[in-house]
C-alpha cells in the first residue's frame with residue numbers, strides 16, 4: 406500500500422535526478438527568465454510562460470528583453486539546445502510539465518497594499534489544471550501567510566497528489582545567473598516529500614548551500630533580508646545628512662567606523678529603487694488577509710529613504726545658488742536613471758522624482774543612461790559627453806561603470822563656467838573633482854551654505 410502511495414513521488418524524483426522532468430516557469434521577468442535559462446543550461450526541458458506577448462516575441466526572436474549580464478548568450482545557447490520554448494498559454498504549458506515554478510510580480514498598489522492580482526490569476530489557472538504528480542514551486546516574494554492562505558488552497562484539491570514549496574528568489578538583477586548559482590537557496594517546504602523534490606531540483610543549478618525550513622519562515626526570511634538592507638541604507642542616509650550638518654565627510658567617517666569589527670555602515674545615496682527594496686518592507690508588514698502590523702523602525706526607514714530624492718533636489722538648488730546660477734533655466738545633466746549600477750531597470754528609481762522636481766522648477770534637464778533610454782521627461786542623450794556639454798551642473802544618480810571611466814577635466818572643460826558636480830554615489834574622489842575645477846557636492850559631504858526653503 407505504502408509503495409503504491411509513494412510511486413508518483415519516486416517517479417518524479419527519478420525524473421528530476423535524470424533531468425527528464427519538464428519544467429514550466431510562469432512569469433519571464435527579471436527572476437523567471439534567468440531561472441528558466443539556468444534550468445535549460447543544466448539540462449532540463451523548460452517552457453517559459455508569460456502573458457506579455459511582446460516579451461514572448463522578443464525571446465522567440467533571440468533578443469534579450471532587458472539588460473542582464475550574459476542573458477543574450479544564455480538565450481542563444483538555449484535556442485541551440487532546443488530545450489527552451491516560450492508560450493502565452495499557461496494551461497497547456499502546465500499540463501505538459503512535471504514542475505511548475507511561479508515567478509510573477511507581487512508589487513504594491515498606489516495606496517501601499519500588496520497587489521496579488523498576477524499571483525491570483527496564476528493560482529486560478531493552476532486550479533483548473535490536473536496537478537497530479539506535479540511539483541509546484543513559488544519564487545515570487547509573498548506577504549506572510551500568502552503561500553498557505555492563497556496558493557495552497559488553489560493547488561491542493563481532493564484526490565490529487567502533488568507537492569509544493571515556497572522557494573524565495575534572492576538574486577540581484579544584473580548578476581542573476583551567477584547569483585542563482587552561488588547564493589545559498591532557501592526552501593520552505595510544505596512537507597518532507599515536497600522538500601526532498603525541491604532540493605533535488607535546485608541542486609542542479611545551485612552550487613551553494615540549500616537550506617530547508619518551513620514555508621512560513623521562508624516567506625518571512627525573504628522580506629526580512631530586504632528590510633534589513635532598506636533599514637541599513639536609511640541609517641546610512643541619516644548619518645550622511647548628519648555629516649553634512651557637522652561638516653565632515655561620510656566616507657572618512659565610515660572608513661573609521663567600519664574598522665570596528667562589528668560595524669558595517671552602508672553607503673548613503675539618492676534613495677532606494679528597484680523591484681524589491683521599496684516594496685518588500687511593506688509586504689512584511691501586511692500579512693495575507695490581515696491588518697497591517699504596527700512598526701516604528703521599518704516604516705520610518707522606508708519613508709526616510711523615499712525622501713532622499715528631495716534631499717538631493719535641495720542640494721542641487723543650494724549648489725546652484727552658491728555659484729550664483731539662476732535655478733530656473735539652468736542646464737542640469739542627470740547621469741543615471743536606472744535604479745542601480747549596470748542595470749537597465751528604472752522601477753521606482755529615485756531619478757524619476759528628482760528629474761520631475763527639476764523640470765517643475767523650469768530647469769533644462771538632459772539625461773543619460775548607457776543602459777536605458779528612460780528620461781522621465783528630461784531630454785535623453787545617448788552620448789555622455791554630449792549630455793554634459795554646456796551644463797551648469799552634473800548630478801550622478803547611478804554608479805554605472807561607464808561613469809567611473811570619465812575624465813573630470815574633460816567634463817568640466819565642456820561645461821558652463823563654475824561647473825558643479827553633485828555626486829550622490831561617490832563615483833569620484835572629492836580632491837580629483839576640486840582639481841578639475843568643480844564645486845563638489847555629495848550626500849554625506851558638502852561645504853554649502855545654510856539650507857534654503
Ligand SMILES: NC(=O)c1ccc[n+]([C@@H]2O[C@H](COP(=O)([O-])OP(=O)(O)OC[C@H]3O[C@@H](n4cnc5c(N)ncnc54)[C@H](O)[C@@H]3O)[C@@H](O)[C@H]2O)c1
Pocket residue numbers: 431432433434435436437454455456457460495508509510511512523524526527544545546547574575576577578680681
Ligand atoms: N527582480 C528582482 O531583482 C527580484 C529579486 C528577488 C525576488 N524578486 C521577486 O520575484 C518576483 C518576480 O519579480 P520580477 O522582477 O521578475 O518581476 P517582473 O515584473 O520583471 O516579471 C514578472 C513577469 O510575470 C508576467 N506575468 C504577470 N502575470 C502573469 C500571468 N498571470 N501569467 C504569466 N505571466 C505573468 C509579467 O508579464 C512579467 O513578465 C516578485 O515577487 C519579486 O518581488 C525579484
